[in-house]
Amino acid sequence: MAAALKPKLDLDPVFIGIHTGGAWIAELLHRDLDIKPALGTLNISFYRDDFTRIGLNPKVKASDLPVDVEDRHIILIDDVLQSGRTIRAAMNEIFDYGRPASITLVVLIERGSRELPIRADIVGETITLPKGEQIKLSRDENTGLLALTVQKSGDDDNLT
Amino acid sequence: MSGDLQFDSNKRLRHLLSIDGLDQKTILEILDTAETFISVGERQIRKVPLLRGKTVVNLFFEASTRTRTTFEIAAKRLSADVINFNIGDSSTNKGETLLDTINNLEAMHTDLFIVRHIDAGAAHLVAKHAPSHVRIINAGDGRHAHPTQALLDAYTMRQYGKDFKKIKVAIVGDIMHSRVARSLIHILNILGVPEVRVIAPKTLLPVAIERLGTHPYFDMYEGLEGVDVIVMLRIQRERMQGALIPSEQEYFNLYGLTEEKLVVAQDDAIVMHPGPMNRGLEIDSSVADSDRATILPQVSNGIAVRMAVMALIMGGSKKNKEAGS
Numbered sequence: 001m002a003a004a005l006k007p008k009l010d011l012d013p014v015f016i017g018i019h020t021g022g023a024w025i026a027e028l029l030h031r032d033l034d035i036k037p038a039l040g041t042l043n044i045s046f047y048r049d050d051f052t053r054i055g056l057n058p059k060v061k062a063s064d065l066p067v068d069v070e071d072r073h074i075i076l077i078d079d080v081l082q083s084g085r086t087i088r089a090a091m092n093e094i095f096d097y098g099r100p101a102s103i104t105l106v107v108l109i110e111r112g113s114r115e116l117p118i119r120a121d122i123v124g125e126t127i128t129l130p131k132g133e134q135i136k137l138s139r140d141e142n143t144g145l146l147a148l149t150v151q152k153s154g155d156d157d158n159l160t
Numbered sequence: 161m162s163g164d165l166q167f168d169s170n171k172r173l174r175h176l177l178s179i180d181g182l183d184q185k186t187i188l189e190i191l192d193t194a195e196t197f198i199s200v201g202e203r204q205i206r207k208v209p210l211l212r213g214k215t216v217v218n219l220f221f222e223a224s225t226r227t228r229t230t231f232e233i234a235a236k237r238l239s240a241d242v243i244n245f246n247i248g249d250s251s252t253n254k255g256e257t258l259l260d261t262i263n264n265l266e267a268m269h270t271d272l273f274i275v276r277h278i279d280a281g282a283a284h285l286v287a288k289h290a291p292s293h294v295r296i297i298n299a300g301d302g303r304h305a306h307p308t309q310a311l312l313d314a315y316t317m318r319q320y321g322k323d324f325k326k327i328k329v330a331i332v333g334d335i336m337h338s339r340v341a342r343s344l345i346h347i348l349n350i351l352g353v354p355e356v357r358v359i360a361p362k363t364l365l366p367v368a369i370e371r372l373g374t375h376p377y378f379d380m381y382e383g384l385e386g387v388d389v390i391v392m393l394r395i396q397r398e399r400m401q402g403a404l405i406p407s408e409q410e411y412f413n414l415y416g417l418t419e420e421k422l423v424v425a426q427d428d429a430i431v432m433h434p435g436p437m438n439r440g441l442e443i444d445s446s447v448a449d450s451d452r453a454t455i456l457p458q459v460s461n462g463i464a465v466r467m468a469v470m471a472l473i474m475g476g477s478k479k480n481k482e483a484g485s
Contacts, residue, residue: 046208061196097205
């Protein structure tokens with residue numbers, strides 16, 4: 001993923017990760033690629049399309065975009081791309097901060113089951129999973145290591 | 161008084177009528193949510209689409225500028241449509257009038273009512289009779305409750321680094337007529353504040369105030385000794401006709417917060433006031449304008465706290481099957 005991103009770096013892009021998993025990956029990429037503009041994070045809770053059904057999740061941290069996005073090239077980073085609804089919400093939120101020059105979507109896992117015409121520009125891994133299965137990124141708070149877990153009706157199956 | 165009216169069968173908050181009846185978890189959830197809303201006020205576009213297409217009615221049977229305005233801003237930042245009704249206290253048969261008004265507004269497809277009324281229990285009455293999809297927030301009812309004020313006060317204390325489990329809080333002034341004091345005492349008790357003091361002349365203290373878990377003081381220097389937070393209440397001049405205070409000058413000398421009296425509190429004690437304040441009556445200008453005062457941050461925090469309450473009670477209502485925006 002880092003290699004695929006290199007050509008984009010000439011545009012002095014702003015890195016933005018989506019809470020929570022996307023922010024972890026963004027943190028790693030931001031550090032490894034030595035990106036100068038400060039890292040931004042988005043909490044898309046206020047833009048979700050299922051608010052009237054599931055309500056708010058107040059445990060997620062607030063959005064923090066320390067760099068003005070106006071006319072900037074944005075690298076938007078998430079852990080798993082499935083339906084595309086999170087990305088739609090994230091793009092709506094970014095536009096409430098300003099009008100970016102472009103947005104490039106980077107995801108660690110693309111897992112199929114898209115529901116919106118949203119596709120990632122840079123993908124770490126493509127996995128096809130049945131709709132009932134959940135893929136979840138978690139981080140060990142001590143080592144900082146990330147782990148992917150596939151969950152099917154309560155069963156835990158560690159992938160990496 | 162609120163019973164289970166405030167929660168639905170899944171224990172979700174559906175109305176905010178009083179602090180009494182809430183648990184610590186719910187209160188902290190509101191404060192945490194408010195924190196995430198603070199940044200919305202600092203962006204280029206100060207709006208999030210959570211309540212898009214919802215109608216919020218500010219139903220004020222009692223005058224208020226600050227509370228009504230902050231509720232209005234909060235609702236608008238959540239993208240709701242807001243209608244303000246300022247209804248004077250004209251009717252003698254308030255119960256009937258109130259429900260009639262609500263029925264009419266309900267017929268206009270209102271989703272959330274913000275209710276302020278001079279009678280205690282008005283918001284409860286509305287909540288009891290409102291259709292199940294309508295939500296109610298109490299914005300002050302008589303001497304009973306003002307829950308969003310208590311929430312924003314607690315929020316402000318936390319923002320200034322006060323640990324609820326350790327602090328001493330003094331509430332000063334007209335405790336008797338104050339719904340702010342009542343709600344504040346409840347929230348501080350629920351949050352586990354070890355010492356809540358009330359300081360006032362005997363004429364402005366309700367009997368058996370100790371039963372609310374507070375320690376009454378009649379002298380400012382004794383009451384303020386070592387406190388971390390001082391909450392000054394407004395002297396409601398319109399309610400002072402019955403010789404409850406000797407004279408304004410004497411009240412100020414005894415109970416007005418001055419720099420001289422502030423010395424006995426903790427060095428980092430903050431001074432709060434729900435507004436509007438009477439300078440030179442309950443608080444000296446030099447204190448009100450000092451950096452110890454959190455009066456203006458309280459107003460800004462009020463917006464975020466009210467956004468949080470609205471978002472929490474309006475979310476997850478499965479009635480609307482369409483996926484939001």
